[in-house]
Amino acid sequence: MRRSIALLGLPLLVLSGCAAPGVGSGAPPPAAPDQRPAFTQRADEVAARWRPGPQWRDGYVPLQDATVLGGDPGFTEETRAAFAAGWYRDQIAMPTAVPPQGSIRFPDGVLRVPLVSAADAYAQLDRGDPPPCDGRPRGPEPADATAAPGPDDPVSTTAPTPCIPLTVTSVRLGSAPVWTSRGRADVPAWLFTVAELAAPVARLAVAPRAVGTVPGGAADTGPLPAGLVAAQELRTVAADRLDYLVGVGVCDGAPTPLVREGPDVVVVGAAVVPATGPCTMQLAMKPVSVPLTAPLGDRTVLDVGSGAPLIVRTGG
Known part of the structure; x- marks a missing residue:
């Protein structure tokens, strides 16, 4: 498999990016000292276990x-x-x-x-x-629909x-x-x-x-260390930047995005300062952005949590 074996012997580069505009009220706090090494170790494990089949490089696998x-x-x-x-x-x-x-x-x-x-x-x-x-019809408005509402027609009092x-x-x-x-x-x-x-x-x-299928991530990576959160999906793939969503607790601090670049893969996630007081068990999706030191090219973007490739979701 082209270049992927080199991941076991070549160091990867770790960067911490800035949260996307609108996340938090100012510059996000830096990752805690014990979170960055944990991310590095986990990203190395994810990269080393990434073993896609031949269709990944020879066929058509949309992401x-x-x-x-x-x-x-x-x-x-x-x-x-x-x-x-x-x-x-x-x-x-x-x-x-x-x-x-x-x-x-x-x-x-x-x-x-x-x-x-x-x-x-x-x-x-x-x-x-x-x-x-x-009062909106399912289909197009009839050409002769010009009659004014009658006295018995319902009137909406809520926003459309x-x-x-x-x-x-x-x-x-x-x-x-x-x-x-x-x-x-x-x-x-x-x-x-x-x-x-x-x-x-x-x-x-x-x-x-x-159409080829997207393989899953490594099953034996285990749960993420405390203070690290997984990437959920990509929002924008640019030559020199990745925008993605991370899942955090609603009471956690602002996420600090983390990225580890290698010759074949780019591993992303984020660090957070977990909430210390009582909080509801809810997952909030937060947008973050990280710069890349080299053009992404055909490198695969992997989630540090599951080890699986991330899919670009544009939604609405």
């Missing part, structure tokens, strides 16, 4: 949601909720023809893969209808609940940038034009039989 935004959508509160929930309505007949094979373009080569039809992609994109609420679907008006086969096990790739995708959004919604068009 991102199959639904991708094709630019800035110009979300409102309602359209953001609809996108996150998968509420769509189609105003066109979805093409059922399966196109010929497509090409995934990786930084290190091209892979030919089978595709799915637009109808199959839309069936995966659309996850149901929004609940009825506050986001419950509108997104209207698909056209579709075409194109591509979308996707984070994969081989770095960022250009992947065939069905691009759905949505009336309420300023950018298309892309659903990846690669047939399921050609």
Whole structure:
């Protein structure tokens, strides 16, 4: 396996980053003296146990949601909720023809893969209808719906609940940038034009039989040492920075993100000062950001808690 054996003999670099803007009321406190060495040891164990199969470097293993935004959508509160929930309505007949094979373009080569039809992609994109609420119809407004409300019509006294679907008006086969096990790739995708959004919604068009699965982490790493918390998901993957979420107790101090870089993997997590008084047993997701000393390239980002690869979740 390319380069991964070198992790056992090469030192990794540990950095502590700054919390993302909005986390805490000022500069986050530095990691406690006994937390950084614990993170280093754990990150070394996670990196040494990382042993993906050949498909990780030769096939197609996406590390991102199959639904991708094709630019800035110009979300409102309602359209953001609809996108996150998968509420769509189609105003066109979805093409059922399966196109010929497509090409995934990786930084290190091209892979030919089978595709799915637009109808199959839309069936995966659309996850149901929004609940009825506050007088909003499930479907488009009828052309003759001009009558004023009657005296017996209900009147809502609460704020409107986001419950509108997104209207698909056209579709075409194109591509979308996707984070994969081989770095960022250009992947065939069905691009759905949505009336309420300023950018298309892309659903990846690669047939399921050609999509590799993300392996789990090492099962024998054990629980995290006290004062360390796991990374939950990636939010942004940039060439020189990682933005991710960590899970902390609601009464814990602000998280200090930690990263350990190696030639094949980057291990991330965070340090916290645990609460000392009574607190409810709740997990809070906190955004953090760390700089990288070298471009991420095709290195895999691993969670220091589970040892598993992190997935990019864009949500709404």
